[in-house]
Amino acid sequence: MLQTEKQYVQWLENKNGSESLYTARWLSASNHTPPARIVLVDDKTTADEAYRLACEGTSLLWRGDFHNARQLLQALKRRIERTNERSQQRKMKKAAKANESAKSTTDSVAIPNLFHQQRQIQAQRSRILSRLLLELDADYVSKLRRAPDVSAACMAAFGQLDKAMDESCVLSFRDLQGALGAAQWREKGVPIESLGISIYPHYGVFAPTRHEYVQLLLDAPLPAVNDIAYDIGTGTGLLAIILAQRGINQVIATDLNPSALACANENFTRQGLSNVQLQQADLYPTDAPLANLIVCNPPWLPAKPSSPLEYAVYDANSAMLRGLLQGAQQHLAEQGKVWLILSDLAEHLQLRTRDDLLGWFADSDLAVKYRLDTKPKHGRSQDDTDPLFAARSAEVTSLWCLQRI
Incomplete structure (x- = not known):
């Protein structure tokens, strides 16, 4: 369910030799607040650079090839998994040292703590992945190269935008994938x-x-x-x-x-x-x-x-x-x-x-x-x-x- 009140995002972009301030409606399936800082990224942006920016709280508005954005999202997932795996190993080693008499490292960590740690990891993962953004026009059409037709899936997921105001929108690439996945579930059952x-x-x-x-x-x-x-x-x-x-x-x-x-x-x-x-x-x-x-x-x-x-x-x-x-x-x-x-x-x-x-x-x-x-x-x-x-x-x-x- 999307937020009931309209929210908007703004970013600076250089088009036709002049930098202007652009505004679009913000859509978020998770009710994330509109990002305060947005930078433009494209096919030249490395996965390491994108990961660093996302971890710092910067959102990335994609201006490259659509399929390359999907590959970048996968690269971000791999980096998050590696980071989480190292963090988990450190925590388990620390827990084992704190309780040498435990039969296993799992036994030395209270199960509720493990559960809440996993939720925190999942929330952080969601925040980072949700910082890769894309823009769609009032008909939910993407102008990116090799972009598929996502209008029907977005209309079903997010409802109609204000065409009279030519209202474009910005959403996370992850939310778009969710809308496309839901459209497949709805079709196939x-x-x-x-x-x-x-x-x-x-x-x-x-x-x-x-x-x-x-x-x-x-x-x-x-x-x-x-x-x-x-x-x-x-x-x-x-x-x-x-x-x-x-x-x-x-x-x-x-x-x-x-x-x-x-x-x-x-x-x-x-x-x-x-x-x-x-x-x-x-x-x-x-x-x-x-x-x-x-x-x-x-x-x-x-x-x-x-x-x-x-x-x-x-x-x-x-x-x-x-x-x-x-x-x-x-x-x-x-x-x-x-x-x-x-x-x-x-x-x-x-x-x-x-x-x-x-x-x-x-x-x-x-x-x-x-x-x-x-x-x-x-x-x-x-x-x-x-x-x-x-x-x-x-x-x-x-x-x-x-x-x-």
């Missing part, structure tokens, strides 16, 4: 093998690339009465589709993000569903009948999102999770159930305990009826070079079935 369908994400809506929990939703027994179900925080609409396909008479899907609502609506239309109602809401729908079943797949990690795109992953202070639980009683029918889809990765990262979770259930007057578990199969859970491998390899994703105490 994400296959959900256990359902035999594909889900089509929109830009800024979390793609269900990890969907090991789908089988849990197919295996869980439905409540005896299943006239009404809520899908809280529907995103792409995947859970609502499962509920509708399992025979729920009416599914009410909510989300606060307008992009998610538009995305879910498209996926419902593709599936020919007429028994799903969409509502923009923070958690529970308003003026709706009590639910026989409430389903939610909240963000799994209790940490503060650093950008709008992270809200599907991080839930500061577990606010959404606790809000869901605290509001369940007043929205559940007498024999209603809550299906909570939740990974225990936060527990392995020592960001939340199992006792915390069970305590929140009890405080909300909810009891565990049963739990279905599955192990993730994604690549990071198998990557033993990941500093958080111990936590990721132990992760279990569960469907908690909750009912009134």
